[in-house]
Amino acid sequence: MTIFELFALPAHDDSVRRALAAALVLCLGSAPLGVLMNLRHLGLVGDALSHAILPGVAVAFMIFGASLWPMTAGALVAGVLIAGFAYMLTRITRLREDTSFTFLYLVALAFGVLVIHHSGGDEELVHMLFGDAFKLESASLMLAAGVSSLTVFCLCVFYRGLVIECFDPDFMQAAGRGRSLMGLLFFALMVINLVASFQILGTLLALGMMLLPAIGAQFWSARVDAAMGIAIVAAMVSAYAGILTAYSYQIPSGPAVVIYLGAFCVISVLIGPRGGLRNYLTVNCGGAK
Amino acid sequence: MTHNAITLEDVCVRYAQRDAIHDVSGIFAEGTLTAIAGPNGAGKSTLLKAMAGIVKPYRGRVTIDPCFTNSVAYLPQAASVRRDMPMPVLQAVCTGFWGVAGERGCIDAAMKAKAAMALADVGLEGYENRQLGELSGGEFQRVMFARLILQDARILLLDEPFASFDGATTAKLIQIILRWHKEGRTIICVLHDLLLIRKYFPESFVLAGKCMGRGHTHDMFEQKLLSYDLDMAELHTGIDNHRQLHHHDHL
Known part of the structure; x- marks a missing residue:
């Protein structure tokens, strides 16, 4: 296949167009959100949360079959429940937040896999775990567009508060304005974005589209807003390339997109100007020349 | 009373x-x-x-x-704040205006001058454009104190x-x-x-x-x-x- 044919693919096939549209639109909200998650060291919590939605999806699948809204609702309910449990465990026992999330998500993931295995088959399981962007209904596309619009809107309106909350959460509490609302808003955005992106990337990789662009972007800029812009561009390019590759070689879309995002991170670590390998070499080996 | x-x-x-x-x-x-x-x-x-x-x-x-x-303003111990936040000093100090500016309010030149003055008060003249991550522990704590001044x-x-x-x-x-x-x-x-x-x-x-x-x-x-x-x-x-x-x- 020539490069031209690869780029012309969307013109021929409706399913590719849908997949691309959904993935690109999700990048707009997920990538900047990932920058904030990264700043708040919420990577592990997000990871846990993205796996924890599986049992919700699985139970909905068992009862209603593979239809969008019940599965989305199931994912939302499972996400909120697991987060609530984790929060309670942290408050009343000796477990730390990340430990209680890890504990709950492993159990939830195992439970979800068993339910899907029981009611569906291995094919469904692979789709849910790793995503299948080429089977998107129009409704999924609308969900992705809706979630992304809401996220971008909230990020624009509450940007300052969200950034201050990353920097110094106690400050917001003590200052009296926006008391604890920012934390809640941030969490809600995180959950709906994970739920919306699980159809494309699957539950196992849903977080990739959020965190990987952010991890790479921090090597390029010392400003939060600029890092968000870089993360969005990186996420969109990777999503585009990943989905076309997945289509041409008949591989699951989730891993394909994540591989490209991973490549972006590796390049950033190697040649990014801020705190990357290049920096290390200049500082530590510069004198030896 | x-x-x-x-x-x-x-x-x-x-x-x-x-x-x-x-x-x-x-x-x-x-x-x-x-x-x-x-x-x-x-x-x-x-x-x-x-x-x-x-x-x-x-x-x-x-x-x-x-x-x-x-x-009410609260000055935390440095340990509870993200010291490696990618943010210039001036911006960090200006978060002290959150009470008056809130989400949409503009941080104008007069406010920035006030922030620079607060920095001078704590002995950090000319630090406005430094990154937070480059500061020492004591300098960072002084940035927090400058923010406290702005909170008024x-x-x-x-x-x-x-x-x-x-x-x-x-x-x-x-x-x-x-x-x-x-x-x-x-x-x-x-x-x-x-x-x-x-x-x-x-x-x-x-x-x-x-x-x-x-x-x-x-x-x-x-x-x-x-x-x-x-x-x-x-x-x-x-x-x-x-x-x-x-x-x-x-x-």
């Missing part, structure tokens, strides 16, 4: 099934300058956080006079504000605190330096899990609740006894 800026009624705060502070009561009148003193683990920072609304007491009540509810609050809660400062910087910041005191602001400051307490803080609140005593600093020294040779070890035994007693209550 002076208000009671902060009123504590039997405040208990619990971390992981253990009381950090137990039945602490007290009144902080408007315009007072109070030091909270006590041994390590006495719950000083916890009490301050409870007053700032950052931790919720599981029993008892913290009441802030309605005149001041939106005018009526009630100030400071947690070990001088912990990472040398004598010259401490003297400078003490002057700022004394100026605030003259302006009639209410200042509550967690401190372990008895010399500073004795010299500059008219009121003291001695804490060791519970309130051991409060009132004029002079009286606290008279009653040997604060003492240079006590080393606060005796108070500490006080906490352990108290915890054991409390434990028996539950059995």
Whole structure:
């Protein structure tokens, strides 16, 4: 296949167009959100949360079959429940937040896999775990567009508060304005974005589209807003390339997109100007020349 | 007429099934300058956080006079803030305008000039465009103090504000605190330096899990609740006894 044919693919096939549209639109909200998650060291919590939605999806699948809204609702309910449990465990026992999330998500993931295995088959399981962007209904596309619009809107309106909350959460509490609302808003955005992106990337990789662009972007800029812009561009390019590759070689879309995002991170670590390998070499080996 | 800026009624705060502070009561009148003193683990920072609304007491009540509810500023210990946040110093200091500017308000040139002045007040002239990550611990704590200046609050809660400062910087910041005191602001400051307490803080609140005593600093020294040779070890035994007693209550 020539490069031209690869780029012309969307013109021929409706399913590719849908997949691309959904993935690109999700990048707009997920990538900047990932920058904030990264700043708040919420990577592990997000990871846990993205796996924890599986049992919700699985139970909905068992009862209603593979239809969008019940599965989305199931994912939302499972996400909120697991987060609530984790929060309670942290408050009343000796477990730390990340430990209680890890504990709950492993159990939830195992439970979800068993339910899907029981009611569906291995094919469904692979789709849910790793995503299948080429089977998107129009409704999924609308969900992705809706979630992304809401996220971008909230990020624009509450940007300052969200950034201050990353920097110094106690400050917001003590200052009296926006008391604890920012934390809640941030969490809600995180959950709906994970739920919306699980159809494309699957539950196992849903977080990739959020965190990987952010991890790479921090090597390029010392400003939060600029890092968000870089993360969005990186996420969109990777999503585009990943989905076309997945289509041409008949591989699951989730891993394909994540591989490209991973490549972006590796390049950033190697040649990014801020705190990357290049920096290390200049500082530590510069004198030896 | 002076208000009671902060009123504590039997405040208990619990971390992981253990009381950090137990039945602490007290009144902080408007315009007072109070030091909270006590041994390590006495719950000083916890009490301050409870007053700032950052931790919720599981029993008892913290009441802030309605005149001041939106005018409380809290200076954390540096450890609780993200020091590697990708942000220039000026921006970090300007977060102090959150109370007036909020989400949409513009940070104009006059405000930026004010921020630069606050930086100069704490001895960080020309640091505006440095990245937070490049600062030393002491410099970072001074940035936090500059932000506190911009918050222009009526009630100030400071947690070990001088912990990472040398004598010259401490003297400078003490002057700022004394100026605030003259302006009639209410200042509550967690401190372990008895010399500073004795010299500059008219009121003291001695804490060791519970309130051991409060009132004029002079009286606290008279009653040997604060003492240079006590080393606060005796108070500490006080906490352990108290915890054991409390434990028996539950059995």
